[in-house]
Amino acid sequence: MLNIFNDEIEKTVFISEEQLADCSPRKLYGRYFKDTYIFNIFPEALEQRGEFLCEVKSPDSPLTNKGLEAVASDGHIVFYYDGKELKTESYGMYQSIFSRNKGILETDVMAKKRAVILGCGSVGSLVAMELARAGVGYFLIADPDIVEYHNICRHQCGIEDVGDLKINALERKLKNINPNVHIEKFEGIVQNLPKTTLDNFCVAGDTVFVGCADNRAADVYANRISIYYSAYFISIGFWERAYAGEIFYHIPNRGMPCYECALGDGGTISARAQANHHVYSNQENTEGLKFEPGISVDINFITTVGIKIIIDLLNLTNEGYIPRLVNDLKQYTVICNTSNPQIGGEMVEIFSYPLQVTTSLVVDFRNEKCKSQCVCKYELEDK
Ligand SMILES: [Zn+2]
Structure with missing residues (x-):
């Protein structure tokens, strides 16, 4: 100028x-x-x-x-x-920040909502940022890792955050969107989250657990805890290089199969699911294969579908709200970035066209025993 x-x-x-x-x-x-x-x-x-x-x-x-x-x-x-x-x-700080959500999301309703973000990498950081923009008022963010240079190309944080814990970096980003947001941080994995922290944070019906640690064992555990607290659960995970991804959600007290009852615990997962999921998690893979989550735009496309579902879940009891996706997408949805096997390998051959979002995959309790002894009846042990 x-x-x-x-x-x-x-x-x-x-x-x-x-x-x-x-x-x-x-x-x-x-x-x-x-x-x-x-x-x-x-x-x-x-x-x-x-x-x-x-x-x-x-x-x-x-x-x-x-x-x-x-x-x-x-x-x-x-x-x-x-x-x-x-x-x-x-x-007015609050009114101004959320003025453009008016007529779509109720600011007062969203401000009471709570999100437990399990894993603050590329997926978790995007979920948290979008939920903050949607007006979610309370976050519990958990991750043991440090922001490193190689994270930058697909993370919401940048070079100024390198060297700090991901939870600290994400806290800064969230406060930059909404300074009034309440943030609880936990430096560690979901399995180590203290029960007292969860007891203090979770409010039945207003809380969603978001599993984005790229780790099936973590998702199984997270869904169990969400059921204990009558909270919603969603998992967002990826196939190799994010050529496709999958979203699973669970609404408590509706007789829906939980993550483990529907998809197995990773060890006992069905053969068909196993074929599709073999790259889902290999942080502890015995073959030493390094998980390659793909480029940011592919991760974000699939993650965004998950975020829309989260906003639906958090508004399920809000009579004035019309769900965008939850009534149309099944409990388990698979989304592809490409349907070309030359790019995505033989696994993506199941898709008919790029950017396909499945609406027909049905998950159920894997067997009768699973239905009667479902871990949905899991009781959280004291820690
Ligand atoms: Zn179950």
Whole structure:
């Protein structure tokens, strides 16, 4: 932008209504954009990510008439730049962030919803970000790993996050979307999540467990816990290089087979399913084959279908909401990025065309014993 009218363009301050009305002496942080002449004062939750801009002074303290200054006056802050009063645009933090969801998602309903994100890699980080954008108010994020350079090409986090725990990096991203979001972090895998953490977090009917650790044993375990807490469950997993992927969901108290009853526990999985799933998880693969989850756009296409289902699940009891997918997609859905075996190998031959989403695959209890002794009746042991 040309700067020839620099002196004539008014600077503007963006600040939340709550902060504008807070006259207590304090430091304000945020960012100044020289091309737009806008000071964006960050909400408190994001202060650490901004630059120091100015201090809020009491009404009787004199102005220096240099740079940005803030003075508390008559129940709100007045801003000055080089002694000249600035225009202020205040906004209701919550209403403004979610204004574009209006008429589609109920902000008040979504703010009460809770997501347990098990695995904060490429899938989990995208799920969490999208759910935050949808207005989900509470997150429990679990992952033992560190963000590394090789993660960047398919992760929501970037170079500035490399070296930190994935849960810390993701927390920053989520707060950047909604500073009011509540985040519980657990550095570890789902099987080690303390029961007290889950007891404190889970609210029956408002909670979804999202299994995205690319690990069947973790999904089996996660579905068991979700049933214990009368929570929804979804697993999003991938075939080799994300040429295809699969989504499984479970709604509690409906007599639906759980993940293990429908698909097996990984060790006792049916032969047909095994053929399709052999690359699903091999972190601990005895052959030492490294899991190759594919490129970001392929992962994200399939993950996005899962996210739409999650939003449906979280609104199942909301009478004003019309489900997008849950009534049309079965409990188990397989999605392909390509149907060309030259790219995706013989496994993708089952698909008729690229981007196919199955609507006809039916899962059931594998056998009668499974139905009567379903792990859905699992009781969580105390830890
Ligand atoms: Zn079961």
